[in-house]
Amino acid sequence: MLKFIGRMLTLSGSFSGRIKRAFVISFLESLFSNVPIFVVLYLLSKMLEQTLTATDAWLSFIVMAAALFIRILLRRLFLTWQSGTAYEICARERIEIGDRLKRFPMSHFKEGSIGNISSVISNDLLFIEEHGMNAMDKVINGYLSLAIGCIILMVLDWRIGLFTLLLSIGGLFSLSKLQGVGRIQSRIRQAQQAKLTSSVLEYVRGIAIIKSLNMTARKAKTLKDAIQSTRDHAIQFEETFSPPTIYFKTWFSVAIALTIFLASWFYLEGSNPLSLVLVLVIYVFYLFIPVQALAALTGHIRLMEAGLDRYEKLKETPIQDADSQQLKLDHYDITFNKVHFSYDEQTTLRDVSFQVPERSKTALVGMSGSGKTTIANLIVRFWDVQEGEVKIGGVNVKKMTNESLLHHISMVFQKVYLFQDTIYNNIKFGNPAATKEEIIRAARKARCHDFIMSLEQGYDTIVGEAGATLSGGEKQRISIARAILKDAPIILLDEATANVDPDNEHYIQQAIDELVKQKTVLVIAHRLSTIKSADQILVMDHGKLVQKGKHDELIGQEGIYKELWHRRLNARSWKITSREVNEKLSYL
Numbered sequence: 001m002l003k004f005i006g007r008m009l010t011l012s013g014s015f016s017g018r019i020k021r022a023f024v025i026s027f028l029e030s031l032f033s034n035v036p037i038f039v040v041l042y043l044l045s046k047m048l049e050q051t052l053t054a055t056d057a058w059l060s061f062i063v064m065a066a067a068l069f070i071r072i073l074l075r076r077l078f079l080t081w082q083s084g085t086a087y088e089i090c091a092r093e094r095i096e097i098g099d100r101l102k103r104f105p106m107s108h109f110k111e112g113s114i115g116n117i118s119s120v121i122s123n124d125l126l127f128i129e130e131h132g133m134n135a136m137d138k139v140i141n142g143y144l145s146l147a148i149g150c151i152i153l154m155v156l157d158w159r160i161g162l163f164t165l166l167l168s169i170g171g172l173f174s175l176s177k178l179q180g181v182g183r184i185q186s187r188i189r190q191a192q193q194a195k196l197t198s199s200v201l202e203y204v205r206g207i208a209i210i211k212s213l214n215m216t217a218r219k220a221k222t223l224k225d226a227i228q229s230t231r232d233h234a235i236q237f238e239e240t241f242s243p244p245t246i247y248f249k250t251w252f253s254v255a256i257a258l259t260i261f262l263a264s265w266f267y268l269e270g271s272n273p274l275s276l277v278l279v280l281v282i283y284v285f286y287l288f289i290p291v292q293a294l295a296a297l298t299g300h301i302r303l304m305e306a307g308l309d310r311y312e313k314l315k316e317t318p319i320q321d322a323d324s325q326q327l328k329l330d331h332y333d334i335t336f337n338k339v340h341f342s343y344d345e346q347t348t349l350r351d352v353s354f355q356v357p358e359r360s361k362t363a364l365v366g367m368s369g370s371g372k373t374t375i376a377n378l379i380v381r382f383w384d385v386q387e388g389e390v391k392i393g394g395v396n397v398k399k400m401t402n403e404s405l406l407h408h409i410s411m412v413f414q415k416v417y418l419f420q421d422t423i424y425n426n427i428k429f430g431n432p433a434a435t436k437e438e439i440i441r442a443a444r445k446a447r448c449h450d451f452i453m454s455l456e457q458g459y460d461t462i463v464g465e466a467g468a469t470l471s472g473g474e475k476q477r478i479s480i481a482r483a484i485l486k487d488a489p490i491i492l493l494d495e496a497t498a499n500v501d502p503d504n505e506h507y508i509q510q511a512i513d514e515l516v517k518q519k520t521v522l523v524i525a526h527r528l529s530t531i532k533s534a535d536q537i538l539v540m541d542h543g544k545l546v547q548k549g550k551h552d553e554l555i556g557q558e559g560i561y562k563e564l565w566h567r568r569l570n571a572r573s574w575k576i577t578s579r580e581v582n583e584k585l586s587y588l
C-alpha cells in the first residue's frame with residue numbers, strides 16, 4: 001500500500017506538494033480526534049474518585065467542542081487542498097497522452113492497441129481520479145491513526161500498547177502478503193476492460209458494414225462474449241478479494257477481544273484502576289476502525305495499480321521524433337533516395353528513388369497495392385523508412401519533429417475525416433489563427449461556400465461524427481478548404497474516385513486547382529487530366545518505381561503506363577457512355 005502511495009505521488013508531479021500538505025493536515029486531524037478519549041479518561045477517573053465537579057464537566061465539554069471545531073477547520077482545509085486535485089492530475093495526464101499519441105509511429109495504432117489506449121484514458125484514469133485521493137487518504141490515515149493509537153496506549157499502559165502494536169504489525173504484514181494474490185487478477189481484469197472497449201469501438205465504427213453484410217448477429221455475439229467475459233472476470237476478482245478481506249477484519253476483531261481480555265486481567269490483578277480499564281476498552285474499539293477500513297480498499301488499490309501499470313507502459317512508448325528538431329525549411333522539393341520499406345515481413349517499397357522539384361506536379365500511378373499511398377505515408381513520417389532516406393528541402397524528414405514537418409505539408413485524402421464540430425471550426429483546424437474572412441475566402445476557393453450558406457445554420461452547422469451528415473463530395477470540399485487555409489507549400493493529394501457525382505466532381509476539381517497553385521504537389525492520380533498535365537509521372541509496380549517521365553514520353557514506351565493509360569481511357573469512355581445513355585433515357 002505504501003508503494004501505491006509513492007506511485008500516486010509520482011503521478012501527481014507538480015501537484016504532489018499540495019497533496020502532501022493535505023495529508024499533513026489529515027494527520028493533525030487524526031491527532032485531534034484523540035482528544036475526547038483523554039477527556040473521557042479524565043471524567044471517568046473523577047467520577048470513580050467521586051470528585052467530579054460542574055467545572056470539570058464544563059471544562060471537558062469546552063475542550064471536546066474546541067477539538068471538534070479544530071477538526072472541522074482542518075478537514076475543510078484538507079478538502080480545499082485535496083479536492084479537485086485528482087481531476088486536475090488526470091486531465092493533465094490525458095492531455096499529455098493525447099499530445100504523445102500524435103508523435104507515436106502509426107505502427108503503434110494496430111487493432112487492439114486502440115482499445116488499450118481508449119481504455120487507459122477512459123477506464124484506468126477515470127478509476128484513479130475517482131478513487132485515488134480517497135484511497136491515499138484512507139491508507140495514510142489508517143496507518144497514522146494506528147501508530148498514534150499504539151503510542152497513546154503505551155502512554156496509558158505500556159504492556160497493552162506493546163501488545164496492540166505487535167498485533168497491528170502482524171495484521172498489516174499478513175495483509176500485504178494476502179494482497180499479492182489479487183495482483184494477477186487485477187491485471188487480467190483491466191486487460192479484459194481494454195478488450196471490451198476494443199469490441200465496442202469495432203462494433204460501433206463498423207455498424208454500417210455490419211448491417212450491410214447482415215453480420216449483426218455474428219458481430220453482436222462477439223460483443224456479447226466480450227461483455228460476458230468482463231462480467232466473469234469482475235466476479236472472479238471480487239471472489240479473490242473476499243477471503244483476505246474477511247481474514248483481515250477477523251484478525252482485528254480478535255485483536256480487540258484479546259486486548260480487552262488483557263485489560264480486564266490487569267484490572268483483576270490490581271495493576272490498573274477501573275477508570276483506565278474502561279478507557280482502554282473503549283479506545284481499543286475505536287483504534288482499529290480506520291485500519292479495518294483498509295481491508296475494503298485493497299481491491300480498489302489493486303485495480304488502480306493495474307491501471308497505473310498500463311498507464312505507465314503507454315507513457316513509456318517511445319515517441320517517433322524524440323531526437324528530432326523543430327526546423328524551418330526554405331525550399332520544398334521532395335527527394336526519395338534508395339528507399340526500402342516494409343510494414344511487416346513483406347517488403348512494400350524496394351529501392352525507390354525520385355525527386356519532386358519545388359512547385360511542380362508529380363503524379364503517382366500504378367496498380368492497387370503497388371505502394372503509392374505508402375510513398376505519401378513516408379513523406380509525412382506516418383512510418384519511418386528502414387533503408388535510404390526521404391528528404392524535404394534537402395533535410396531528412398527524420399531530423400524534423402512531426403510538428404515542424406507537418407507544418408510544411410497539407411494532405412487531402414480520399415477518406416475525409418471531419419470533427420464533431422461546426423463547419424467553421426472544421427475549416428479553421430487548417431489554421432487556428434485564421435480570421436473569419438480568411439476562412440470564408442478559403443471556403444469560396446474550395447467551392448463550398450454556397451452549399452454551406454444554403455444550410456440552415458450556415459458555417460455554424462455541426463457536422464455529425466466523422467462528418468456523417470454531409471455528402472462525400474461536400475466533405476471533400478471542406479477538407480480542401482481546410483488545406484487551402486493551411487496554405488502549406490507541399491500538397492499530398494489522393495484524388496477521389498468513388499461515390500462522387502459529376503457535379504461534385506467538377507467542383508472538387510476546381511477546388512483542387514485552387515489548392516495546388518504554386519505548390520509542390522505529389523498526387524496519387526486517378527484522373528486522366530491530372531496525369532496528362534503532370535510535370536512528371538512516377539509509375540509504381542509491386543513496390544518498385546518502374547517508369548518515370550512525362551505523359552508523352554511514357555505513352556510512347558511499352559510498359560505498365562501505356563497499359564494503365566488505355567485501361568483508364570476505356571473506363572472513362574464506358575463511364576461517359578453510360579452517362580449518355582442515362583441522359584437519353586431521361587428524355588424518353
Ligand SMILES: Nc1ncnc2c1ncn2[C@@H]1O[C@H](COP(=O)(O)OP(=O)(O)OP(=O)(O)O)[C@@H](O)[C@H]1O
Pocket residue numbers: 343344348366367368369370371372373374375
Ligand atoms: N498499415 C499497413 N500495414 C501492413 N501492410 C500495409 C499497410 N498499408 C498498406 N499495406 C500493404 O502495402 C502494400 C502497398 O499498399 P499501398 O496502400 O501503398 O498501395 P496503393 O498503391 O496506394 O494501393 P491503392 O491504389 O489500392 O490505394 C499493399 O500490399 C498493402 O496491403
